[in-house]
Amino acid sequence: xxxxxxxxxxxxxxxxxxxxxxxxxxxxxxxxxxxxxxxxxxxxxxxxxxxxxxxxxxxxxxxxxxxxxxxxxxxxxxxxxxxxxxxxxxxxxxxxxxxxxxxxxxxxxxxxxxxxxxxxxxxxxxxxxxxxxxxxxxxxxxxxxxxxxxxxxxxxxxxxxxxxxxxxxxxxxxxxxxxxxxxxxxxxxxxxxxxxxxxxxxxxxxxxxxxxxxxxxxxxxxxxxxxxxxxxxxxxxxxxxxxxxxxxxxxxxxxxxxxxxxxxxxxxxxxxxxxxxxxxxxxxxxxxxxxxxxxxxxxxxxxxxxxxxxxx
Amino acid sequence: xxxxxxxxxxxxxxxxxxxxxxxxxxxxxxxxxxxxxxxxxxxxxxxxxxxxxxxxxxxxxxxxxxxxxxxxxxxxxxxxxxxxxxxxxxxxxxxxxxxxxxxxxxxxxxxxxxxxxxxxxxxxxxxxxxxxxxxxxxxxxxxxxxxxxxxxxxxxxxxxxxxxxxxxxxxxxxxxxxxxxxxxxxxxxxxxxxxxxxxxxxxxxxxxxxxxxxxxxxxxxxxxxxxxxxxxxxxxxxxxxxxxxxxxxxxxxxxxxxxxxxxxx
Numbered sequence: 001x002x003x004x005x006x007x008x009x010x011x012x013x014x015x016x017x018x019x020x021x022x023x024x025x026x027x028x029x030x031x032x033x034x035x036x037x038x039x040x041x042x043x044x045x046x047x048x049x050x051x052x053x054x055x056x057x058x059x060x061x062x063x064x065x066x067x068x069x070x071x072x073x074x075x076x077x078x079x080x081x082x083x084x085x086x087x088x089x090x091x092x093x094x095x096x097x098x099x100x101x102x103x104x105x106x107x108x109x110x111x112x113x114x115x116x117x118x119x120x121x122x123x124x125x126x127x128x129x130x131x132x133x134x135x136x137x138x139x140x141x142x143x144x145x146x147x148x149x150x151x152x153x154x155x156x157x158x159x160x161x162x163x164x165x166x167x168x169x170x171x172x173x174x175x176x177x178x179x180x181x182x183x184x185x186x187x188x189x190x191x192x193x194x195x196x197x198x199x200x201x202x203x204x205x206x207x208x209x210x211x212x213x214x215x216x217x218x219x220x221x222x223x224x225x226x227x228x229x230x231x232x233x234x235x236x237x238x239x240x241x242x243x244x245x246x247x248x249x250x251x252x253x254x255x256x257x258x259x260x261x262x263x264x265x266x267x268x269x270x271x272x273x274x275x276x277x278x279x280x281x282x283x284x285x286x287x288x289x290x291x292x293x294x295x296x297x298x299x300x301x302x303x304x305x306x307x308x309x310x311x312x
Numbered sequence: 313x314x315x316x317x318x319x320x321x322x323x324x325x326x327x328x329x330x331x332x333x334x335x336x337x338x339x340x341x342x343x344x345x346x347x348x349x350x351x352x353x354x355x356x357x358x359x360x361x362x363x364x365x366x367x368x369x370x371x372x373x374x375x376x377x378x379x380x381x382x383x384x385x386x387x388x389x390x391x392x393x394x395x396x397x398x399x400x401x402x403x404x405x406x407x408x409x410x411x412x413x414x415x416x417x418x419x420x421x422x423x424x425x426x427x428x429x430x431x432x433x434x435x436x437x438x439x440x441x442x443x444x445x446x447x448x449x450x451x452x453x454x455x456x457x458x459x460x461x462x463x464x465x466x467x468x469x470x471x472x473x474x475x476x477x478x479x480x481x482x483x484x485x486x487x488x489x490x491x492x493x494x495x496x497x498x499x500x501x502x503x504x505x506x507x508x509x510x511x512x513x514x515x516x517x518x519x520x521x522x523x524x525x526x527x528x529x530x531x532x533x534x535x536x537x538x539x540x541x542x543x544x545x546x547x548x549x550x551x552x553x554x555x556x557x558x559x560x561x562x563x564x565x566x567x568x569x570x571x572x573x574x575x576x577x
Contacts, residue, residue, distance in 0.1 A: 016415060016418075017422050020415065020416070020422070021419060023419075024423070025431075031435050139563050143510075143559020143562070143563055144556060145511050145531070145534070145552060145555045146511075147514075147518045147531075147534060148552030151534060151538055152548075154541055159541055166541075246424070248424070250426075251425055252426075254430065269427065273430060274520070276434075281430075281431050285427050292424055
């Protein structure tokens with residue numbers, strides 16, 4: 001059971017990182033050139049209104065006092081109000097959470113469905129033409145711009161074949177999933193390039209491991225050795241790679257949500273940048289950062305559960 | 313892969329040639345609008361077709377090479393220099409300097425890369441200069457980590473001790489003795505990093521936050537083509553293929569160099 005002690009201690013170690021995330025997001029908005037009160041109220045604000053806003057947000061106080069207020073509000077779940085939508089940022093973010101979560105999960109599942117068979121084919125036919133083909137395709141896949149791949153898939157599957165909608169999200173769950181096929185496929189194709197390369201390498205390493213040799217020596221057929229021993233052991237580093245890539249994956253959703261006009265957090269972020277809705281930029285950046293810290297922590301828990309040798 | 317390094321180097325050299333010789337290679341002026349040839353499909357006169365302003369796509373792809381190659385190169389160089397300096401100092405001196413640098417690295421790595429970049433660009437305002445600044449502020453952390461890990465090992469080595477016992481100063485030991493040995497890994501990494509930087513730069517321009525029209529840049533060209541997916545597929549297709557090909561060149565060089573120098577990525 002001591003192997004799981006880190007579940008309690010790790011969050012404490014993560015406190016400095018979370019503290020740092022709050023400092024950076026706080027400074028992001030304070031680094032905007034110009035008067036924040038004027039940005040909040042617009043150019044036609046009266047001097048009394050400006051003074052009231054300065055007092056209300058504590059903008060006339062020293063920076064560290066402002067940061068203290070920022071933390072205090074954060075503890076109450078308040079991240080300021082959106083200038084554009086006139087609502088609380090946190091509520092806005094939670095409204096936009098679902099499409100983004102569906103997009104991330106769908107992409108990961110699809111990417112594994114593509115990468116595991118491809119890497120298996122390549123590793124079991126090492127040095128053959130299948131292996132070369134998989135390596136060339138996955139190396140090329142590393143450089144696929146997601147926004148372009150999305151448009152190519154739209155041209156093929158939406159315009160030519162009329163199978164999937166061009167953009168949007170839908171209302172019922174079936175409708176939503178129908179809308180999410182192409183966005184998920186776009187991210188999955190890019191992601192599977194990274195996963196295939198890594199999985200192929202660890203499959204080859206595991207095939208030659210002592211453990212695999214020992215199982216073979218007991219007379220088990222190669223297919224069983226592969227399915228029961230080599231593949232499960234190789235999947236652990238791949239899962240870790242997925243967790244490390246969560247930041248990259250979130251970046252991908254930002255772009256893809258803009259391409260397909262999906263009302264998720266990424267699209268919210270990009271719109272907020274164009275409309276100078278700084279509180280929303282700050283809130284979304286913070287939620288994304290905390291989410292990737294949490295995902296990495298969960299990946300550690302999963303690794304310890306799957307691999308008895310690992311202690312953290 | 314056999315010949316990865318050679319094929320990659322040839323690809324990159326071809327792009328550098330096209331960028332340098334753009335005025336000679338491009339058949340038309342990249343921003344010349346030919347009202348009589350709007351949305352023309354690929355033909356002998358316009359091999360990649362024309363866009364809705366009647367601009368020749370091939371010429372725009374050729375001129376775009378200058379911008380996108382610059383994005384990949386400058387977007388890697390600034391983080392490389394900053395990260396190398398930070399990693400060297402951090403690993404060599406250790407102690408408080410090290411803990412401070414590494415905490416900052418942890419915090420920046422906690423942010424999704426593109427999200428932090430977009431937030432910085434939101435503050436600085438759209439444009440290529442903002443992209444480079446954001447890149448430098450965010451991208452250095454990977455290099456700092458790589459170099460620091462190497463320096464930590466190397467500073468215990470015999471030749472470092474020899475240099476110390478000869479009475480050499482810190483700067484000389486760090487930059488003349490340790491750093492040249494520590495850089496192999498990060499040079500290989502910089503090639504695969506160039507792929508990510510290129511994709512990010514093009515994505516930021518696609519979103520309208522990087523290079524501004526009417527400059528010919530591949531990311532914007534794809535964005536401009538999106539409105540015409542039903543009628544003119546060629547507008548978005550060819551600039552994207554250029555990105556894929558350039559990125560493939562960098563990936564092959566990274567793989568080839570890594571294999572040759574025995575660096576595991």
